Amino acid sequence: MANSLTxxxxxxxxxxxxxxxxxxxxxTFGYAREFEPYVNLHRLGAVVVKGISLxxxxxxxxxxxxxxxxxxxxxxxxxxxxxxxFITEKMVSLxxxxxxxxxxxxxxxxxxxxxxxxRLNGVPGIAGIEVNISCPNVKKGGVAxxxxxxxxxxxxxxxxxxxxxxxxxxxSPNVTDITVIAKAVEEAGADxxxxxxxxxGMAIDYKSRxxxxxxxxxxxxxxxxxxxxxxxxxxxxxVVSIPVIGIGGIETYEDVLEFMLAGATAVQIGTxxxxxxxxxxxxxxxxxxxxxxxxxxxxxxxIGGLVL
Amino acid sequence: MTQFQEKTAITRIERLTDDIFRMxxxxxxxxxxxxxxxxxxxxxxxxxxxxxxxxxxxSQVSNGxxxxxxxxxxGRGTSLLAHCRExxxxxxxxxxxxxxxxxxxxxxxxxxxxxGIAPLLFLAKSMSRKCTVKPPLVVLGARNKxxxxxxxxxFKELGLHVHAATDDGSLGTHGLVTDVxxxxxxxxxxxVSVCGPTPMMTAVHFFxxxxxxxxxxxxxxxxxxxxxxxLGCIVPLAEGGYAHACSDGPVFDAKELLWQIR
Numbered sequence: 001m002a003n004s005l006t007x008x009x010x011x012x013x014x015x016x017x018x019x020x021x022x023x024x025x026x027x028t029f030g031y032a033r034e035f036e037p038y039v040n041l042h043r044l045g046a047v048v049v050k051g052i053s054l055x056x057x058x059x060x061x062x063x064x065x066x067x068x069x070x071x072x073x074x075x076x077x078x079x080x081x082x083x084x085x086f087i088t089e090k091m092v093s094l095x096x097x098x099x100x101x102x103x104x105x106x107x108x109x110x111x112x113x114x115x116x117x118x119r120l121n122g123v124p125g126i127a128g129i130e131v132n133i134s135c136p137n138v139k140k141g142g143v144a145x146x147x148x149x150x151x152x153x154x155x156x157x158x159x160x161x162x163x164x165x166x167x168x169x170x171x172s173p174n175v176t177d178i179t180v181i182a183k184a185v186e187e188a189g190a191d192x193x194x195x196x197x198x199x200x201g202m203a204i205d206y207k208s209r210x211x212x213x214x215x216x217x218x219x220x221x222x223x224x225x226x227x228x229x230x231x232x233x234x235x236x237x238x239v240v241s242i243p244v245i246g247i248g249g250i251e252t253y254e255d256v257l258e259f260m261l262a263g264a265t266a267v268q269i270g271t272x273x274x275x276x277x278x279x280x281x282x283x284x285x286x287x288x289x290x291x292x293x294x295x296x297x298x299x300x301x302x303i304g305g306l307v308l
Numbered sequence: 309m310t311q312f313q314e315k316t317a318i319t320r321i322e323r324l325t326d327d328i329f330r331m332x333x334x335x336x337x338x339x340x341x342x343x344x345x346x347x348x349x350x351x352x353x354x355x356x357x358x359x360x361x362x363x364x365x366x367s368q369v370s371n372g373x374x375x376x377x378x379x380x381x382x383g384r385g386t387s388l389l390a391h392c393r394e395x396x397x398x399x400x401x402x403x404x405x406x407x408x409x410x411x412x413x414x415x416x417x418x419x420x421x422x423x424g425i426a427p428l429l430f431l432a433k434s435m436s437r438k439c440t441v442k443p444p445l446v447v448l449g450a451r452n453k454x455x456x457x458x459x460x461x462x463f464k465e466l467g468l469h470v471h472a473a474t475d476d477g478s479l480g481t482h483g484l485v486t487d488v489x490x491x492x493x494x495x496x497x498x499x500v501s502v503c504g505p506t507p508m509m510t511a512v513h514f515f516x517x518x519x520x521x522x523x524x525x526x527x528x529x530x531x532x533x534x535x536x537x538x539l540g541c542i543v544p545l546a547e548g549g550y551a552h553a554c555s556d557g558p559v560f561d562a563k564e565l566l567w568q569i570r
Contacts, residue, residue: 029537030536038401062544063530064540067359072360276399
């Protein structure tokens with residue numbers, strides 16, 4: 001299928017033009033170069049690199065991950081090199097990557113979010129920012145921003161003010177009504193909404209009577225959460241007019257199509273990258289084949305095409 | 309970095325004991341690039357459950373296109389592998405991680421426990437080929453004779469003398485590998501290469517530290533990806549912070565790690 005990328009798979013998120021809707025999810029694709037032995041990175045729509053904080057973070061003690069039924073729980077604790085090293089070491093190596101790079105950012109305070117956005121603004125090679133207001137693993141900050149509409153809006157507004165590139169906001173599913181948060185970040189100026197982040201979960205070893213991860217609770221991801229993600233993407237796309245980027249248990253092009261039918265403009269592949277490092281590129285190939293075979297003039301025709 | 313994602317054919321599967329198996333897989337790319345101490349990530353099923361790949365040390369390569377793994381059935385993933393048949397194929401990523409450093413000038417001592425013996429066979433073979441002056445000392449431990457005897461056989465075929473230790477005394481020394489080490493003479497600079505359960509590696513590390521012997525360990529942790537992306541496979545460092553077993557290891561200088569006596 002080497003030269004078959006002929007179908008119109010282009011989608012837009014604000015001013016960001018993607019050659020196809022397949023992105024990689026933050027925290028599952030390293031800083032992209034790790035996947036070079038397996039993936040032709042330039043074939044992807046975009047990559048979202050590991051979440052970056054103002055200061056480096058060591059992350060949580062082990063064990064950090066455990067497999068669960070059709071999924072996995074993680075409490076990595078946002079381990080990352082910090083924004084300065086990210087710019088000087090990681091971003092430099094991504095200059096010639098030939099695929100849009102989105103940088104996922106996270107902070108413990110409004111000021112931190114603003115500071116990271118300011119620091120990243122104008123750095124060559126950054127096509128967009130994704131604001132993580134939803135990681136459940138950090139005890140202060142993270143969760144509150146994602147669960148209170150006013151705070152979600154405040155963070156969105158602050159990052160928008162400091163950024164000259166499109167800003168996506170990644171929502172937590174661990175809320176009573178995700179549409180309220182989605183509307184709040186749209187009003188605050190977000191160019192797109194990514195959802196869902198992991199669902200908070202837990203795993204216990206009955207023999208030792210201990211939790212299976214050191215942080216006790218962690219984020220559930222993988223095929224197990226796909227129905228929840230689809231539902232939330234569907235609900236949010238009904239109430240916002242900005243693009244929605246679907247995330248949650250996506251592995252194949254069929255999964256991508258389901259999320260697009262539910263209303264997603266683009267998607268992110270996450271946990272599947274761990275299982276099959278080539279999953280993202282294979283999804284692009286599958287979409288291309290499908291759109292050609294079904295004689296669909298553009299993949300954009302699929303968006304929100306759910307038949308009720 | 310030379311890494312591959314391959315559909316590899318199972319050319320042989322041998323049952324060594326009730327629950328220990330040896331599997332031979334065919335991949336020119338993986339077998340020809342592999343170094344002792346490296347590992348592969350194997351997808352044990354084709355569905356979504358179990359979801360994640362399982363890491364296995366490469367225990368041997370042969371004829372430039374075959375590699376072997378050794379595994380004990382401990383859960384669903386290894387149970388699925390045990391039920392595979394010759395001729396079936398498995399998705400494998402590898403070779404991954406760093407290997408052991410081979411120092412031919414030193415006296416080499418290989419210490420393995422249980423399934424941790426797997427990568428030491430590959431190491432012993434490489435050493436036998438490269439370090440012709442002094443064959444390595446080999447100390448292997450397991451629960452009992454039934455488990456240890458088939459694992460020792462491969463080392464004996466290389467012409468190496470193996471010091472055995474079993475928990476029940478059914479083969480070799482009745483006790484731990486460190487009980488064997490205590491009785492060996494380390495009069496020249498020695499490099500000890502260890503792989504096994506964490507308590508065993510901890511004991512060997514402290515033994516080496518006391519005797520001033522070099523010590524490299526191959527760490528085993530849970531990991532989701534094996535390629536440096538999930539950040540799940542951390543090992544605590546002596547200086548604080550963490551290293552990642554898959555990309556910084558799995559082989560480490562024991563002095564660099566934080567060891568806790570439990």
